Amino acid sequence: xxxxxLRNKLISIATRLFAERGLNGxxxxxxxxxxxxxxxxxxxxxxxxxxxxxxxxxxxFSSFEHIEEIxxxxxxxxxxxxxxxxxxxxRHRNNPYLLRFYTSELTNPTQFFSLIVQPAIEKVIQIxxxxxxxxxxxxxxxxxxxxxxxxLAIAGMVNYYFLSTLxxxxxxxxxxxxDEVLIRxxxxxxxxxxxx
Amino acid sequence: xxxxxLRNKLISIATRLFAERGLNGxxxxxxxxxxxxxxxxxxxxxxxxxxxxxxxxxxxFSSFEHIEEIxxxxxxxxxxxxxxxxxxxxRHRNNPYLLRFYTSELTNPTQFFSLIVQPAIEKVIQIxxxxxxxxxxxxxxxxxxxxxxxxLAIAGMVNYYFLSTLxxxxxxxxxxxxDEVLIRxxxxxxxxxxxx
DNA sequence: AGTAAAAAATCGAACGTTCGTTTGAATATA
DNA sequence: TATATTCAAACGAACGTTCGATTTTTTACT
Numbered sequence: 001x002x003x004x005x006l007r008n009k010l011i012s013i014a015t016r017l018f019a020e021r022g023l024n025g026x027x028x029x030x031x032x033x034x035x036x037x038x039x040x041x042x043x044x045x046x047x048x049x050x051x052x053x054x055x056x057x058x059x060x061f062s063s064f065e066h067i068e069e070i071x072x073x074x075x076x077x078x079x080x081x082x083x084x085x086x087x088x089x090x091r092h093r094n095n096p097y098l099l100r101f102y103t104s105e106l107t108n109p110t111q112f113f114s115l116i117v118q119p120a121i122e123k124v125i126q127i128x129x130x131x132x133x134x135x136x137x138x139x140x141x142x143x144x145x146x147x148x149x150x151x152l153a154i155a156g157m158v159n160y161y162f163l164s165t166l167x168x169x170x171x172x173x174x175x176x177x178x179d180e181v182l183i184r185x186x187x188x189x190x191x192x193x194x195x196x
Numbered sequence: 197x198x199x200x201x202l203r204n205k206l207i208s209i210a211t212r213l214f215a216e217r218g219l220n221g222x223x224x225x226x227x228x229x230x231x232x233x234x235x236x237x238x239x240x241x242x243x244x245x246x247x248x249x250x251x252x253x254x255x256x257f258s259s260f261e262h263i264e265e266i267x268x269x270x271x272x273x274x275x276x277x278x279x280x281x282x283x284x285x286x287r288h289r290n291n292p293y294l295l296r297f298y299t300s301e302l303t304n305p306t307q308f309f310s311l312i313v314q315p316a317i318e319k320v321i322q323i324x325x326x327x328x329x330x331x332x333x334x335x336x337x338x339x340x341x342x343x344x345x346x347x348l349a350i351a352g353m354v355n356y357y358f359l360s361t362l363x364x365x366x367x368x369x370x371x372x373x374x375d376e377v378l379i380r381x382x383x384x385x386x387x388x389x390x391x392x
Numbered sequence: 393a394g395t396a397a398a399a400a401a402t403c404g405a406a407c408g409t410t411c412g413t414t415t416g417a418a419t420a421t422a
Numbered sequence: 423t424a425t426a427t428t429c430a431a432a433c434g435a436a437c438g439t440t441c442g443a444t445t446t447t448t449t450a451c452t
């Protein structure tokens with residue numbers, strides 16, 4: 001088998017299993033059995049169990065690299081904000097790793113955080129702040145808005161989506177249609193609050 | 197030592213350690229060492245490691261029982277909403293267990309969820325929905341608001357607070373003063389969106 | 393193109409460690 | 423004296439890693 005074939009296969013299997021039970025909830029024996037290889041392959045290809053877990057996390061956060069597409073669109077600030085909300089919900093809805101990383105299981109969580117997560121968050125915040133500032137400077141948004149705090153208000157709505165889809169599945173049924181209803185509702189309330 | 201003394205001591209120590217590293221990240225040897233007793237005490241008093249963990253979780257979610265105090269206050273709907281936001285932030289700020297429970301580590305997470313968490317969430321949502329409906333019926337809020345979705349928008353802001361305080365500590369410094377600024381900002385944006 | 397040598401990939405077994413639980417004796421409390 | 427609590431020791435199971443042998447793939451040379 002080609003080297004990358006097995007690597008990708010192990011990452012794929014690990015992504016599913018770690019999502020369900022976390023780093024310490026899955027053994028390398030279960031992982032290697034599911035892949036049909038011996039347990040030594042995980043140490044060989046990833047340098048150990050945590051190396052495999054880090055690869056999974058890294059892949060999960062890599063999609064944030066494409067956030068800039070939102071800002072490149074030739075649209076008004078409010079449209080960009082809605083595009084961001086829709087983009088992040090579609091891409092990351094029901095993604096357990098957005099929560100897993102908060103409840104750290106790594107031996108050195110700080111290192112992973114500063115390497116992978118913090119740059120991703122910083123990039124998103126920066127771009128959104130720029131969008132808000134653009135809206136203010138064009139007199140579309142209220143002049144007294146604090147851009148950073150406003151970004152936090154937007155991100156709050158979106159973040160709640162991950163929590164609610166994961167935690168309250170039996171309370172509130174989620175679906176693409178329900179996504180749209182909530183996005184419209186969020187934007188509706190939010191729009192009236194920030195327009196000048 | 198009195199029975200309840202040791203029980204409370206173990207729960208106290210476990211609350212701190214489990215918060216940092218999760219159920220599988222802490223061994224009963226470390227827990228019992230910290231308490232200065234033998235490891236068999238955990239099985240004796242809690243029926244095992246998961247029994248201790250469940251006791252910790254249960255205690256963390258019990259404070260939601262006091263949510264009704266918010267609704268009893270003789271105040272307008274908008275004031276109650278602000279009171280809710282302040283209440284939950286003050287009580288649960290930086291509480292890692294609000295995230296830990298989402299990334300399940302229990303052998304039977306469904307059972308704990310339906311017994312402890314779901315009733316707590318349902319109660320909070322019900323009370324907030326009632327507050328929104330009250331605001332609508334008194335012509336304070338827009339008549340076309342969907343109460344449930346509006347609650348989700350509010351809860352989104354608050355939930356984000358837990359995430360951001362835990363995850364972005366190095367990005368955005370949090371403090372009681374910062375709490376107030378953000379609460380004011382949230383309420384400011386939100387108010388303009390829901391008033392009739 | 394064919395072959396031999398080198399490198400990479402895989403395996404199975406074994407290692408030492410740590411885990412949570414159990415047990416029976418000892419101590420404290422009523 | 424009877425009951426509840428605590429202890430130290432031991433148990434078997436599971437864990438992640440390592441190691442030498444074996445197989446597969448790649449490279450180098452004719």
